[in-house]
Amino acid sequence: MREIYLDHASTTYLDPRVAGAMRPYFENEYGNPSSLHRKGRRAKEAVENARQTIAKILNCLPEEIIFTGSGSEAINLALLGTARAYKEHGKHIIASKIEHHAVLNALKALKKEGFEVTYLDVDKNGLINPEDVEKAISQDTILISIMYANNEIGTIEPVAETGAIIKKYRDSEKTPFFFIDACQAAGALELNVQKLGVDLLAVNGSKIYGPKGVGCLYVRKGIRPMPLVYGGGQENNLRSGTENVPGIVGLAKALEIAEREREAESTRLAELRDYFIGRILKKIPKTVLNGHPAKRLPNNVNITFLDIEGESALLYLDEKGIYISTGSACTSNSLEPSHVITALGRPYEYAHGSLRFTLGRKTTKEDLDYVLKHLPKVVEKLRRISAVRLENRK
Amino acid sequence: MLNKNKKPAKNADVVNKNTGEKWYYSDIVKDHFFKPRNLMLKEPKKTQYDAVGIVGSPACGDQMKMWLKIDKKTERVKKLKWRTFGCASAIASTSAFSEMVTENNGMTIEEALKIKPQRIMERLGGLPNRKIHCSVLADKAFRKAVSDYFRKTGQYRRVLTDGSKVIDSKLNITERDIEEAVLEGATNLNAVQKKLKVGIGSPEVIAEVEQLIRFYAEKYYG
Incomplete structure (x- = not known):
């Protein structure tokens, strides 16, 4: 069966060039970077080279990069680690309502530790207003978390603008710190931390054609989060545990390729994206685009199909070899519909009928045409099954 | 016969991206999901059916509408048609329920009211735990439709x-x-x-x- 994978925001395949770079570190160069002998030193060198590669892309110092076991871990280190270390300076945190669960659930945990969180609304396209950040900042604010680009609807947040505002409010201890989750943005947007004006930034391997189980956190020099993992003191005492050398090498290689191909690939993807969105909205009645029409990731298409339920659509498309995801409650852990779609001010039923298609490096126009051939039939069939006839309240 | 097969299916179709938990859909569930029985495809005329029931709401993620044709003398359910805004489990369990109620000349209303969700599950070869709640929608819609029938036939005492x-x-x-x-x-x-x-x-x-x-x-x- 023909398989069309349009779920690259969930995860990507491993680029063969990345796999090639990683391979020696599984079987031959398996040394522990902490060992003093040559085998250890060679592994150490590989880790440090990877650190330099990433530092160059982020325009920061190599020692400002901390390798972690995932994007979620990098996010948790940024939030839990910084909040715990700086709680004497204040106990207030600001975050957008549409952050990834790694952020939202870490903040929930911090709330139990006595921190207070202000959640910022977004507009109907998913954009935060930097002025809202300014209004929410108080003497007590130590941390502000805004995602660079949203994983569900692809909306790109005004991060640099927000960073410039936050700078004005820095006290002598340099709080509040500005954290951005760039896991979805890597490969699509510029990651220059100086230009963005951020203090902490998280990236991972599994969304950029790199390996799973590895991520990294940029921590601006002078900021000392408390570690989440204690042990041998690796990663500048911030993340103990023997380094995942092949993973780290792979992450750097993946980011390097993503950065080199970023502009050309983004242009190609944005064209495909707009073609796909245009065709769906035109061909299928009662469809609504979720997220910003222009300020959106080049590979993200998120559309609500009124009167149908996302999980059913996902499984009907699965039967045709088309792999996508949905914001419907029935596929979520909590049985709650997507917090992102509902934050746009849309009724719950819009979230239940939302489908996300995320394109990737191998996606072609032919792939999208194949989907465009089957999707209208699936939607039509499910609408015939559906007990609901909603009005489009857009 | 499909409905005698109570073995849980081996194929995992959906894996929750947040928890990694596997959702097993049996082949019977898939069969009903892709080929739902007794669907109401065209809006019926009012006189075509004796009763109708609606439960749930799209905001909650599920809604079910059910139509019944009942033999007044025997009280057997001659036809049961439905439509749903719901997930795979809701579609499959309603489809299975509609077969159970109408096959072999149709159950009587009283028999059909005694169908426990457990029996629908057995017929489907099981559902993933977190999806069991989706299967009760059919029963709820049926009870609503039956009450509607009792009202329309003046049997107010019997309304559920x-x-x-x-x-x-x-x-x-x-x-x-x-x-x-x-x-x-x-x-x-x-x-x-x-x-x-x-x-x-x-x-x-x-x-x-x-x-x-x-x-x-x-x-x-x-």
Whole structure:
């Protein structure tokens, strides 16, 4: 069966060039970077080279990069680690309502530790207003978390603008710190931390054609989060545990390729994206685009199909070899519909009928045409099954 | 026969990206999901069916509408048609339920009311744990439709009240019925009486009915 994978925001395949770079570190160069002998030193060198590669892309110092076991871990280190270390300076945190669960659930945990969180609304396209950040900042604010680009609807947040505002409010201890989750943005947007004006930034391997189980956190020099993992003191005492050398090498290689191909690939993807969105909205009645029409990731298409339920659509498309995801409650852990779609001010039923298609490096126009051939039939069939006839309240 | 096969399926189709938990859908579930039985495809004429029931709401992620054709003498369910805004489990379990009720000349209303969700699950070869709640929608819609049948045939005593407080005991109209009438847009006594005839034969309950209408109108339309 023909398989069309349009779920690259969930995860990507491993680029063969990345796999090639990683391979020696599984079987031959398996040394522990902490060992003093040559085998250890060679592994150490590989880790440090990877650190330099990433530092160059982020325009920061190599020692400002901390390798972690995932994007979620990098996010948790940024939030839990910084909040715990700086709680004497204040106990207030600001975050957008549409952050990834790694952020939202870490903040929930911090709330139990006595921190207070202000959640910022977004507009109907998913954009935060930097002025809202300014209004929410108080003497007590130590941390502000805004995602660079949203994983569900692809909306790109005004991060640099927000960073410039936050700078004005820095006290002598340099709080509040500005954290951005760039896991979805890597490969699509510029990651220059100086230009963005951020203090902490998280990236991972599994969304950029790199390996799973590895991520990294940029921590601006002078900021000392408390570690989440204690042990041998690796990663500048911030993340103990023997380094995942092949993973780290792979992450750097993946980011390097993503950065080199970023502009050309983004242009190609944005064209495909707009073609796909245009065709769906035109061909299928009662469809609504979720997220910003222009300020959106080049590979993200998120559309609500009124009167149908996302999980059913996902499984009907699965039967045709088309792999996508949905914001419907029935596929979520909590049985709650997507917090992102509902934050746009849309009724719950819009979230239940939302489908996300995320394109990737191998996606072609032919792939999208194949989907465009089957999707209208699936939607039509499910609408015939559906007990609901909603009005489009857009 | 498909329905004798009670073995749990081996193929995992959906893996939750947040928890990694596997959702197993049996081949029988898939068969019903992709080829739902007894679907109401075209909007029927009013006289074609004897009763109709709607439960759930799209905001909650599921809604079910069910139509019944009942043999008045034997009370056998001759036809059961449905439509749903729901997930794979809701579609498959309603499809299976519709077969169970109508096959072999049709169950009587009383027999059909005794079908436990467990029996639908058995027929489907099981459902993932977190999806069991999706399978009760069919039963709920059926009970609503049966109550509608009892009302339309004047058998008010037999209307199913399902634990909700009975307001009009002559017509067996419950607090829940009034809440639903308000939800459907009837926000004053006249409109509610058009739907339910509540209090028409028992004027003494009207004050309470009006109070309930105000309460629910405030709650939902505030």
